[in-house]
Amino acid sequence: LHLNAYLKKQRTVIDDELEKYLDLRSDLFGTLIDSMRYSLFAGGKRIRPILALAACEAVGGEIKKVLPAACALEIIHTFTLIHDDLPCMDNDDMRRGRPANHKVFGEAQALLAGCSLLTITFEIISGQCISGDIDAERAISLTHILSRAAGWEGVMGGQSLDMIYEGEPSDIERVKAVCHHKTATLITASLACGAVAGGASETQVDALTHFGHSIGLAFQVADDILDVEGEAQKLGKSTGTDARAGKVTFPALMGLVKAKSLAQKLLDESLSALDEFDSRADPLRKIARYIVTRDR
Numbered sequence: 524l525h526l527n528a529y530l531k532k533q534r535t536v537i538d539d540e541l542e543k544y545l546d547l548r549s550d551l552f553g554t555l556i557d558s559m560r561y562s563l564f565a566g567g568k569r570i571r572p573i574l575a576l577a578a579c580e581a582v583g584g585e586i587k588k589v590l591p592a593a594c595a596l597e598i599i600h601t602f603t604l605i606h607d608d609l610p611c612m613d614n615d616d617m618r619r620g621r622p623a624n625h626k627v628f629g630e631a632q633a634l635l636a637g638c639s640l641l642t643i644t645f646e647i648i649s650g651q652c653i654s655g656d657i658d659a660e661r662a663i664s665l666t667h668i669l670s671r672a673a674g675w676e677g678v679m680g681g682q683s684l685d686m687i688y689e690g691e692p693s694d695i696e697r698v699k700a701v702c703h704h705k706t707a708t709l710i711t712a713s714l715a716c717g718a719v720a721g722g723a724s725e726t727q728v729d730a731l732t733h734f735g736h737s738i739g740l741a742f743q744v745a746d747d748i749l750d751v752e753g754e755a756q757k758l759g760k761s762t763g764t765d766a767r768a769g770k771v772t773f774p775a776l777m778g779l780v781k782a783k784s785l786a787q788k789l790l791d792e793s794l795s796a797l798d799e800f801d802s803r804a805d806p807l808r809k810i811a812r813y814i815v816t817r818d819r
């Protein structure tokens with residue numbers, strides 16, 4: 524299994540599916556649609572939906588069943604990025620290798636595009652249920668996972684803490700709380716959606732959730748490290764912004780060396796959670812390694 528080829532293939536699967544859901548037609552709302560599509564089709568890594576597909580694969584599920592939720596995860600993620608870059612939040616100008624949404628469409632449209640992306644995900648999942656493509660019970664489970672991960676105890680909660688703690692003294696509890704909520708919750712949800720849509724057993728859902736917690740935290744540690752020593756060109760976003768803003772991050776708290784060994788430790792933990800899985804979980808194992816060694 525060559526990871527790069529695998530990621531590329533899965534990205535195409537996701538992008539084709541996203542294109543179907545975001546093929547919105549309206550003369551009246553053209554600006555809003557353009558703004559939504561601008562950020563969604565700007566070339567993200569698509570890690571969350573790819574994790575959902577890989578989790579489904581690991582439990583022997585049918586990929587078709589997880590595609591709507593996988594797309595929903597990427598759409599929710601894109602909403603969080605648009606809002607994260609707004610002047611009232613991180614005030615960043617570059618995202619996914621292009622000017623941030625608000626730089627092109629203005630703050631009001633960026634705010635509304637973000638909200639429209641969030642809400643369309645519930646339209647997608649419920650629509651799949653109405654058309655009979657997924658059964659009602661599963662649609663409700665997926666909606667529950669997605670809404671919990673996106674909401675007050677998930678990404679929104681984490682982003683709230685991220686902003687409240689800005690410029691304040693940091694400690695390990697604070698950094699963990701921020702990273703866990705703003706990032707690990709949606710990544711954990713990706714694994715849970717893949718497992719649930721794939722018809723996993725309760726034990727399998729638990730193991731994949733466990734994997735998600737660890738690798739989700741590692742994902743943010745890696746993101747914080749890349750903000751210190753990554754290349755803006757490769758990342759498609761500015762670097763050095765966390766230190767300038769006084770963000771509560773692992774490298775700021777413990778330095779790069781310790782942050783890197785923490786990422787490694789979290790990777791090991793995530794891999795242990797997959798011990799009971801056979802080779803069908805190999806893509807998950809490879810993606811986990813990629814998450815801590817990536818340069819973008």
Ligand code: IPE
Pocket residue numbers: 566567568569570600619705706742743746819
């Ligand atoms: C960036 O996420 C925001 C974080 C949660 C750290 P990604 O690194 O997945 O960004 P894209 O989707 O590839 O642009």
Ligand code: IPE
Pocket residue numbers: 603604607613615678682705706746750760
């Ligand atoms: C953002 O964390 C996490 C989100 C929920 C969007 P960051 O603020 O560090 O993400 P980047 O570095 O801007 O992508």
Ligand code: MG
Pocket residue numbers: 607613685
């Ligand atoms: Mg932020």
Ligand code: MG
Pocket residue numbers: 607608613615
């Ligand atoms: Mg940011």
Ligand code: MG
Pocket residue numbers: 746747750
């Ligand atoms: Mg960052």
